Amino acid sequence: MIKVVDLHKKFHRLHVLKGVSTEIAQGEVVCVIGPSGSGKSTFLRCLNLLEEPSAGQIFIEGVEVTDHKTIDVNEVRAEVGMVFQKFNLFPHKTVLENIKMAPMLVRGLSAEEAEERAYQLLERVGLRSKADAYPDQLSGGQQQRVAIARALAMRPKAMLFDEPTSALDPEMIQEVLDVMKGLARDGMTMVVVTHEMGFAREVGDRVLFMDDGLIVEEGPPEQIFTNPQNERTKAFLGKILKL
Amino acid sequence: MKRWILWGLIIGCLFLVVPAGADGQTPDAGGQEKAVVTVTTKLVPDVGLERGGKSPAVEIFIDGKPTGFTAPHTFVLNPGQRYELRGKARGYTDDFREISFAPGEHNFQLSLRLNSFSFILYVFPALLWGALLTLGLTVVAVFNGIIIGTLVGIGRVIKSKVVNLIAGFYTDFIRGTPLLVQIFMFHFGLPPLLGLLTGTDAVYVPAIISAIVTLSINSGAYVAEIVRAGIQSIDRGQMEAARSLGLTYRQALRHVILPQAFKRVIPPLGNEFIAMLKDSSLVSVIAMEELVRTGQLLQGRFYRSTEIWLAVAIIFLCMTLPFTRLVAMLERRMKTGD
Amino acid sequence: MKRILVGGLILVLLVALAAGCGKKDAGVLRVGTEPGYAPMEFQENGKIVGFDIDLIEAIAKEMGREKVEFIAVDWDGIIPGLLNGNFDCIISAMTITDERKAQINFSDPYFQAGLLILVRKDNTTIKDVEDLDGRAVGVQGNTTADLWLTDNMKGVRVVRFKGNPEAVQELKNGGVDAVVADNAIIMWESVKDPTLKVVSYTPFTVEQYGIGVKKGNDQLLDEINAALTKLRENGKYDEIFKKWFKTE
Numbered sequence: 001m002i003k004v005v006d007l008h009k010k011f012h013r014l015h016v017l018k019g020v021s022t023e024i025a026q027g028e029v030v031c032v033i034g035p036s037g038s039g040k041s042t043f044l045r046c047l048n049l050l051e052e053p054s055a056g057q058i059f060i061e062g063v064e065v066t067d068h069k070t071i072d073v074n075e076v077r078a079e080v081g082m083v084f085q086k087f088n089l090f091p092h093k094t095v096l097e098n099i100k101m102a103p104m105l106v107r108g109l110s111a112e113e114a115e116e117r118a119y120q121l122l123e124r125v126g127l128r129s130k131a132d133a134y135p136d137q138l139s140g141g142q143q144q145r146v147a148i149a150r151a152l153a154m155r156p157k158a159m160l161f162d163e164p165t166s167a168l169d170p171e172m173i174q175e176v177l178d179v180m181k182g183l184a185r186d187g188m189t190m191v192v193v194t195h196e197m198g199f200a201r202e203v204g205d206r207v208l209f210m211d212d213g214l215i216v217e218e219g220p221p222e223q224i225f226t227n228p229q230n231e232r233t234k235a236f237l238g239k240i241l242k243l
Numbered sequence: 244m245k246r247w248i249l250w251g252l253i254i255g256c257l258f259l260v261v262p263a264g265a266d267g268q269t270p271d272a273g274g275q276e277k278a279v280v281t282v283t284t285k286l287v288p289d290v291g292l293e294r295g296g297k298s299p300a301v302e303i304f305i306d307g308k309p310t311g312f313t314a315p316h317t318f319v320l321n322p323g324q325r326y327e328l329r330g331k332a333r334g335y336t337d338d339f340r341e342i343s344f345a346p347g348e349h350n351f352q353l354s355l356r357l358n359s360f361s362f363i364l365y366v367f368p369a370l371l372w373g374a375l376l377t378l379g380l381t382v383v384a385v386f387n388g389i390i391i392g393t394l395v396g397i398g399r400v401i402k403s404k405v406v407n408l409i410a411g412f413y414t415d416f417i418r419g420t421p422l423l424v425q426i427f428m429f430h431f432g433l434p435p436l437l438g439l440l441t442g443t444d445a446v447y448v449p450a451i452i453s454a455i456v457t458l459s460i461n462s463g464a465y466v467a468e469i470v471r472a473g474i475q476s477i478d479r480g481q482m483e484a485a486r487s488l489g490l491t492y493r494q495a496l497r498h499v500i501l502p503q504a505f506k507r508v509i510p511p512l513g514n515e516f517i518a519m520l521k522d523s524s525l526v527s528v529i530a531m532e533e534l535v536r537t538g539q540l541l542q543g544r545f546y547r548s549t550e551i552w553l554a555v556a557i558i559f560l561c562m563t564l565p566f567t568r569l570v571a572m573l574e575r576r577m578k579t580g581d
Numbered sequence: 582m583k584r585i586l587v588g589g590l591i592l593v594l595l596v597a598l599a600a601g602c603g604k605k606d607a608g609v610l611r612v613g614t615e616p617g618y619a620p621m622e623f624q625e626n627g628k629i630v631g632f633d634i635d636l637i638e639a640i641a642k643e644m645g646r647e648k649v650e651f652i653a654v655d656w657d658g659i660i661p662g663l664l665n666g667n668f669d670c671i672i673s674a675m676t677i678t679d680e681r682k683a684q685i686n687f688s689d690p691y692f693q694a695g696l697l698i699l700v701r702k703d704n705t706t707i708k709d710v711e712d713l714d715g716r717a718v719g720v721q722g723n724t725t726a727d728l729w730l731t732d733n734m735k736g737v738r739v740v741r742f743k744g745n746p747e748a749v750q751e752l753k754n755g756g757v758d759a760v761v762a763d764n765a766i767i768m769w770e771s772v773k774d775p776t777l778k779v780v781s782y783t784p785f786t787v788e789q790y791g792i793g794v795k796k797g798n799d800q801l802l803d804e805i806n807a808a809l810t811k812l813r814e815n816g817k818y819d820e821i822f823k824k825w826f827k828t829e
Contacts, residue, residue, distance in 0.1 A: 050483055078489025088484035092502050101498060102488035147484075154488060431747070434754040447755035450740075528747065530719070530740045539657040540741060543723030546684045548661045 001026045001189055002047065002158060007056035009042050016042045018213035019056070024158075027187040031200035031221070034210035035236055040193045043210065044160050047191065048080040049073045061157070078106050081151030085163040087143040089135040095122070095146050096131040099153045106154065114153070121149035125179050141172030145179055158189040165196055197240060201225055209233045250564055254557055359547075363554045366541050370551075373537030374558045380533065381520045384458035385466075388519075389512065391459065392466020397496065399471045410467065417464030422457070423525050429457045430529045454526040462519055469511045473504035506577045513570030517563050534558060608647035612637050613668035615656045617721075617744040620769045620825050621674040629653065632765075632825040633672045636691065637792070639817050643808035655743065657723060660684055663795055670801065671793035674763060676725045686798075687791030688805045691818075695784020696726055697767040699760040701752065702778050707759055710785045713737050719748035719757035725788055726761040752777065763788070765826070 002024040009017040016039045024030050032040045045051040047058065049065065058066050065076045090098050099118035103109040109117070122128045125145035127138075135143055144164055151159060161180065165173045177199050184190060184203045194200060200207055200221055207224040209217045209232075217230045228234045398410035417425065430453035437446035448456075477500050485495035527536035538555040542548050614629065616622045622631035629651045641649045652668045663671050663685055676694065677687045700707050707713065714736040720726040722741035730739050740757050742748040749770055752760045760767070764784045771779045792809075794802045812818040 048487055050487060074486075074489050074491050077487055080487075082484075082487035084480055084484060084487075086478075086480055088478070088480035090481065090484070090499055090503075092506075102485075102490060105494050105498065106489040150488070431750050431754065444755065450751075450756060528743055530742045530747070530751070532741065536722075536741075536743075539655075539743075540722045542661060543657040544680070544728070546660050546664070 001028075001061060002191075003057075003059040004047075005057045005059075007043070007046060007058065008054045009039070009046060009051060010054045016213055017046070017053075017056075020210075020213070020215055021056075022208065022215060022218065024189065024191060027189055028205045029184045029188075029190045029192065029203055030206050030208060031204040032191065032193045032208045032210060033195070033197070033200060033236075034208075034216075038210045039213040040208075040210045041162055044082075044162050044191060044193050047160055048077050048082055050077075050082070074106070078102075078154055079157045081154055081156035081159045083144070083147050083151055083159065083161045083164050085166050087135070087140070087147045087167070089143055089147055089150070091135050094132050094134055095127065095138070098135070098146060099150045102150070103153050117153055118149070121152050122146075124152075124182070125149045126175075139172060140168045141175045144168065144172075144176045148176075148179055148183075152183075158191065159183065161190065161192040161194070163193050163195065165194070195240070197225065209236070211236070247564070247568065250560070254560060359550050362545070362547055362550050366545070366551060367554065369541060370534060370537055370554055370558055373532055373534040374562065376531065377520065377523055377533040377535075378562060380454055380458055380523045380526065380531075381516065383455055384462045384523065385512075385516050385519050387455070387459035388462025388466045388515070391463030392468075393470050395463060395467035396470025396474065397501075399467065400474050401492070401496075414464045414467050417461055418468070422461050422522055423528065425461060426453065426457045426525055426528060429453050450526075450529045450531055453529055454523075454531050458519065458523055458526065461522075462515065465515055465518075466512065469508050469515065470504065472511075473508040474500055476507055477503050509574055509577060510570060513567065516566065520559070520562060520566075609650050610637075610641045610644070610646045610648070610670070611650045611652060611668040613652050613654050613659055613662050613671045614673040615659055615744070616651075616653050617656075617746050618674050618763075618766055619773075620765060621763075622672070632692075632821060633674060633790075635821045635824065636812075636818070637670075637672045639812055639821065640792075640805055640808040643811050644804050656721060657743070660793070663793055666795070669794070669798075670805065674766075674790055675793055676763075676788040677791040678725065678728075680728075681793070684796075685793045686796050686802055687793055688802060689809055690789035690791055691809055692790040694763045694765065694788045694790055696729060696761055696786045696788075697764045697782070697784055698780040699749070699752065699762070699767045699770055699777055700758065700780055701755075702776050704758070704778075707780055709781060710734070713759060713761075716758040717756070719751050719760045720762065721745045721748060724762065725786065726763070729786060730761060749774075749777075 004020055004022050007017050007020040008015070018039075020039075020043055022030075032043065034040050042051055046053050049058075053066055056066070057064055060076065060079065063071070065071050065073075089095075090101070093101065096115065096118050099121060100111070100114040103114045103117060104111065119128060119131065122131055125148060127142055127145055127149070130138060130142060130146070135146070138146065148159075148164075164180070165176050168176065173196070177196065180190070180192070180199070181203055192199075192204070204221045206218060207221050208215050209224060209228075209230070211232050217224065217228060217233045224233065225237065228237055395410045395413055398406045399414070401407070430448065430450065434446050434448060438444050474496075481499055481503065482495055485499040486492070490498070524533055524535035526533060527539070532540065534555060538551050542551050545551070614622045614633065616624050616629045616631070618631075620631055622629060622633045624630075634651070638649050650668075652662075654662050654667070656673070659671055659673060659675075660681065662668060671685075674692075674694070675681070675687075677690060681687070698707065698710065698713070707716070713730070713734060717738045717740055718730060719740045719742060720730065721744060724745075727739060727741055730737050740748070740751070742751065745760075745762055745766060748757070748760045748762070751757050753774070753776065759780075760770075764782075767779055768782075771777050792805055794805065809818075
């Protein structure tokens with residue numbers, strides 16, 4: 001469904017992605033792990049063109065989205081939902097308005113349709129009662145669940161998660177992961193940058209280990225976690241799992 | 244909260260303790276004979292102060308008979324007679340005066356003078372008209388400035404090199420040159436240029452138009468900087484979240500960034516208004532009689548600087564204090580809405 | 582290093598302050614003037630020049646003063662400036678009026694003046710003072726032109742500028758129909774700029790200029806009057822007059 005070919009990204013002199021190639025199948029859950037600065041967030045942000053790749057190609061359902069001449073980036077982004085580390089809810093709008101806005105503006109839904117969809121999604125993330133609250137009245141975990149609902153409201157073909165639990169207090173991590181597990185069960189194509197090895201192990205179909213702008217090793221979670229081949233993977237996992 | 248009550252008290256007290264005016268001079272008493280002149284006075288309607296206020300001039304009566312003169316006036320007093328000098332008009336520092344002089348002809352200059360309180364009341368209507376112009380110019384200029392400034396401020400942050408450049412030039416030019424120079428350039432410098440371009444005589448622009456246009460353009464540049472800073476103060480994640488949902492840049496700006504930026508720019512916009520209230524006095528150079536200019540004209544006419552500038556300061560405070568309070572209130576209400 | 586700098590700065594400020602507060606030099610006559618009123622007083626090549634300037638310098642010389650120090654001020658602030666002691670006397674084409682006499686003392690009159698009207702060359706409608714009725718007339722605020730029009734011509738829209746040059750510029754740009762000011766000034770402007778003309782060369786008021794001195798400073802006033810008389814007698818006054826008003 002998503003195909004990445006030799007993706008490069010440079011910020012001025014800094015070469016962050018040095019040729020990443022991979023393919024993500026329909027309904028697959030791919031977890032991206034790796035030390036900080038390895039380029040995993042940049043890789044994710046390139047997938048919905050929040051960062052413009054410096055070189056290489058990205059195909060979504062066979063269409064090359066890196067081709068500027070034929071592609072409207074807004075349409076691409078509408079098809080790929082994204083959840084951020086810091087939630088990034090719109091603080092001046094209620095939970096309901098946060099969810100309704102994009103479907104109405106981008107998809108042209110009527111207020112009623114958008115509202116119905118929003119309530120369904122709030123039900124799904126277990127926050128129906130918070131529809132009229134403002135984001136700063138919610139806990140971090142609740143905010144992240146609203147952010148997921150907001151992304152889902154666009155009915156995306158794939159969801160990207162950029163360290164969705166890193167900014168949360170420990171006791172709130174589980175509620176967010178539960179929502180994500182539910183999504184995975186329902187067959188959503190997901191790319192998750194995470195430090196939650198337990199989640200990667202349990203839910204992930206495949207794990208990508210990135211370091212220094214490259215995918216160093218990839219494979220099923222069991223293989224990566226129990227029998228890593230690459231020295232760098234071993235070193236990284238050694239550090240992480242000891243904690 | 245208490246500060247506002249205190250300000251009210253201070254302004255009230257200033258009115259009460261304004262310095263009592265000193266009086267006109269009395270000729271030296273030679274000693275031998277005493278002349279006493281009875282002068283009754285009554286207020287004469289307007290002698291030239293436009294826009295309100297009764298004149299401070301008083302008509303002079305001697306021994307109950309009208310003399311046809313108004314104070315100040317120089318009399319030649321005759322010796323050997325008894326005169327009584329009395330000013331009856333309320334609010335004047337004179338209410339009784341006895342003068343004495345030696346035999347022979349003496350010049351005596353009678354100059355009745357309003358006490359400070361009455362003088363301030365007397366010039367107040369004229370000053371209020373000036374204040375009205377100041378306030379009107381400021382409100383219009385800042386209103387236009389907000390419209391111009393919002394557009395230019397957005398022009399400085401959007402991804403268009405050409406628009407960035409033009410918006411940058413505009414703010415650089417306005418913020419980098421004195422308002423006074425801009426007023427001169429527009430009002431005196433532009434008409435001959437327009438005339439040259441159209442091949443006619445100088446194309447005249449009325450002073451009020453010049454004043455509004457220059458103040459608006461000036462305000463626009465400062466508001467643009469406020470708006471730019473406001474937009475840039477919004478977390479980058481907001482734009483990213485909006486774009487990741489498929490909103491266009493314009494939609495994201497309009498529905499996500501600007502509503503949030505708007506709340507942040509209210510306090511600096513309030514400052515801009517107050518700054519403009521004070522800076523607008525510069526239009527006096529093109530004969531706009533706003534508050535400060537009215538004060539200058541009154542000073543030049545009555546030479547009572549202490550009272551005039553005190554009154555001008557009080558009027559300015561009466562405009563700025565409620566406004567700062569309003570801004571503070573708005574700010575608080577906006578905060579709870581978040 | 583920083584402390585030395587700050588210390589040095591304070592020292593400089595103190596010295597400047599001390600110099601500013603320094604005792605008044607008895608040999609210097611400090612004169613307040615508003616140099617925007619050619620040919621009486623105006624700026625030329627960075628110096629204040631004019632009839633008044635030459636006259637007061639001759640007067641000071643006659644009084645035995647070594648130096649005249651000119652202090653340029655706004656017209657609106659010129660009498661308050663004298664009252665505050667910012668300078669010793671005023672020479673600035675100031676007409677002697679009752680209102681001003683209530684504030685300051687004047688020397689003997691030194692110049693006969695009166696108001697004239699300046700219009701654009703193409704103007705044919707304004708022929709005398711009465712024709713100003715209903716028109717916009719530019720003046721310098723608080724000059725006798727302003728006061729006279731305000732008091733005597735209710736129908737005139739008096740547009741008060743801070744300085745006379747601005748009023749003339751406004752006339753050229755078409756913002757006012759006429760400018761009223763003292764005769765010498767109006768004639769000077771009409772000669773300087775061929776697009777302007779004088780309505781009538783006969784002034785419609787009779788005014789006299791005096792040198793203003795703070796009340797109570799009678800010694801200075803007497804000295805000035807004595808010097809003025811002397812200059813009239815020895816022909817110096819006429820010399821200065823001819824230098825500035827050749828045609829009259």
